[in-house]
Amino acid sequence: MHTSNPSCEACLNTNCILHKHARDLAMTSFLEKKNTMKVRKGQNVIIEGSPIHGLYFVKEGIAKVYNTGINGREQILRFALNGEVLGQRGFSTQQYYAVSSLTLEETTLCHFSTENLQMMLKSSSSLAYDFMVFYAEELNRSETKVRKFAQMTVREKVIDSLLYINRKFGHDEKGFLKLTLSRRNIADFAGTTEEQVIRTLSALKKEKLLKCEGKKIGIVDIDKFALEIDEHHYFLQS
Amino acid sequence: MHTSNPSCEACLNTNCILHKHARDLAMTSFLEKKNTMKVRKGQNVIIEGSPIHGLYFVKEGIAKVYNTGINGREQILRFALNGEVLGQRGFSTQQYYAVSSLTLEETTLCHFSTENLQMMLKSSSSLAYDFMVFYAEELNRSETKVRKFAQMTVREKVIDSLLYINRKFGHDEKGFLKLTLSRRNIADFAGTTEEQVIRTLSALKKEKLLKCEGKKIGIVDIDKFALEIDEHHYFLQS
DNA sequence: CGGTGTCTTGATTCTCATCAATTACTGTGG
DNA sequence: CCACAGTAATTGATGAGAATCAAGACACCG
Numbered sequence: 001m002h003t004s005n006p007s008c009e010a011c012l013n014t015n016c017i018l019h020k021h022a023r024d025l026a027m028t029s030f031l032e033k034k035n036t037m038k039v040r041k042g043q044n045v046i047i048e049g050s051p052i053h054g055l056y057f058v059k060e061g062i063a064k065v066y067n068t069g070i071n072g073r074e075q076i077l078r079f080a081l082n083g084e085v086l087g088q089r090g091f092s093t094q095q096y097y098a099v100s101s102l103t104l105e106e107t108t109l110c111h112f113s114t115e116n117l118q119m120m121l122k123s124s125s126s127l128a129y130d131f132m133v134f135y136a137e138e139l140n141r142s143e144t145k146v147r148k149f150a151q152m153t154v155r156e157k158v159i160d161s162l163l164y165i166n167r168k169f170g171h172d173e174k175g176f177l178k179l180t181l182s183r184r185n186i187a188d189f190a191g192t193t194e195e196q197v198i199r200t201l202s203a204l205k206k207e208k209l210l211k212c213e214g215k216k217i218g219i220v221d222i223d224k225f226a227l228e229i230d231e232h233h234y235f236l237q238s
Numbered sequence: 239m240h241t242s243n244p245s246c247e248a249c250l251n252t253n254c255i256l257h258k259h260a261r262d263l264a265m266t267s268f269l270e271k272k273n274t275m276k277v278r279k280g281q282n283v284i285i286e287g288s289p290i291h292g293l294y295f296v297k298e299g300i301a302k303v304y305n306t307g308i309n310g311r312e313q314i315l316r317f318a319l320n321g322e323v324l325g326q327r328g329f330s331t332q333q334y335y336a337v338s339s340l341t342l343e344e345t346t347l348c349h350f351s352t353e354n355l356q357m358m359l360k361s362s363s364s365l366a367y368d369f370m371v372f373y374a375e376e377l378n379r380s381e382t383k384v385r386k387f388a389q390m391t392v393r394e395k396v397i398d399s400l401l402y403i404n405r406k407f408g409h410d411e412k413g414f415l416k417l418t419l420s421r422r423n424i425a426d427f428a429g430t431t432e433e434q435v436i437r438t439l440s441a442l443k444k445e446k447l448l449k450c451e452g453k454k455i456g457i458v459d460i461d462k463f464a465l466e467i468d469e470h471h472y473f474l475q476s
Numbered sequence: 477c478g479g480t481g482t483c484t485t486g487a488t489t490c491t492c493a494t495c496a497a498t499t500a501c502t503g504t505g506g
Numbered sequence: 507c508c509a510c511a512g513t514a515a516t517t518g519a520t521g522a523g524a525a526t527c528a529a530g531a532c533a534c535c536g
Contacts, residue, residue: 067385075385098378125363128370135373140336142380147305147313149387150429191388436516
């Protein structure tokens with residue numbers, strides 16, 4: 001695990017909260033106290049229940065954020081990439097992490113200790129404000145997800161998950177999603193079982209709404225695809 | 239609708255974020271710009287999709303926070319009381335409310351306009367910090383709920399909901415929950431149907447885990463009751 | 477080439493939502 | 507004070523959807 005300390009101001013993740021405040025914070029030493037590291041695929045960055053030791057920003061790569069329930073079944077809550085946060089409670093007075101996260105590919109992370117982060121937040125009200133907005137928006141997304149889980153059918157949940165992946169990770173020229181997940185991961189994200197995901201994907205392929213090429217999944221016609229979801233859900237993006 | 243302007247510092251809701259900062263903010267005029275009003279039972283304080291116009295604190299009373307899905311079915315996200323917030327996106331640059339809220343009894347509310355609130359938050363980093371912590375905790379609760387919805391059975395969800403009500407609203411000497419909800423509200427909160435709630439309650443009564451007296455529901459033995467929920471869920475409170 | 481893990485499909489079981497019908501409760505106006 | 511209407515609560519019957527179980531296909535890696 002290689003560590004270094006690149007500049008936040010020069011970072012390419014323009015949507016990262018810290019990048020936005022890099023200028024204001026330049027005179028302080030907070031940002032210099034971070035610890036940037038590269039971890040390989042499949043590493044547990046954070047384990048649910050372990051004592052908190054700060055917060056990570058994803059500089060490059062992808063990680064899933066999840067927690068573990070009955071008989072080891074995972075619930076994936078979101079995927080984090082470019083400038084997004086892992087271990088969102090790492091700043092607070094809570095004792096333990098509530099969620100786990102695991103890298104899905106080689107990932108570069110920037111770690112900030114709890115104390116450092118708290119100092120930063122207390123010293124800059126606009127930073128604290130942006131963090132607040134971030135959490136408020138995450139809360140919104142999460143509450144939307146609660147509602148979807150309560151009301152959508154498996155088919156809708158799978159479609160919704162694919163739309164989410166498409167929005168968040170995009171697709172190549174041929175329309176194939178840039179993020180390739182195992183059926184199990186899709187199931188754990190959509191809140192169903194592997195078998196149901198497979199059945200749904202098969203059905204969607206037959207209906208010519210999806211195409212596959214090896215492991216890659218492609219949405220044939222986004223608009224038509226999105227229409228599969230009940231109008232009541234349609235405008236609720238998460 | 240009667241309006242007035244009582245002091246935040248003298249307010250009895252000691253857990254209210256603004257009460258905590260009332261002293262610091264005393265020299266500013268922010269808190270004086272609020273608008274305290276009394277609304278009767280069953281009023282829609284906020285309607286999903288309407289343009290935002292600020293944020294409400296519950297001074298006294300109870301409101302439910304929910305949104306509306308397929309064929310009018312509600313998903314209740316939480317209940318707000320003493321010092322808690324309604325319309326949590328009222329401060330942001332978002333255009334519309336994402337959730338509705340409705341009073342369950344006569345309720346006194348303190349309203350803050352978007353501009354006023356933003357000024358307050360930008361001027362006090364410790365206030366912004368506390369708001370951030372509030373949202374982070376709400377996020378946590380919500381993510382726990384996502385997982386529960388994905389993995390719990392109806393019976394577990396009903397039990398979990400009653401435990402939540404008990405934690406949040408308490409019970410009288412005889413063990414009856416202080417908050418009485420219709421079966422429909424319980425269902426909308428638990429993420430199931432009215433009939434399923436009724437069936438579950440009937441079963442729990444037969445098993446002597448619950449008792450009823452008129453509309454009141456009482457948990458006979460909290461520990462025994464909580465054990466009904468799988469150990470994996472047991473320590474996840476929301 | 478065996479072995480492990482992912483993917484796929486079918487059959488079965490079971491939970492839950494829906495529908496329908498009945499009873500209890502609440503409040504309102506005559 | 508009672509009749510009535512409207513709402514809430516309850517129970518049973520039924521069907522659809524989804525989880526589970528089982529077994530085989532496929533791909534990838536040492």
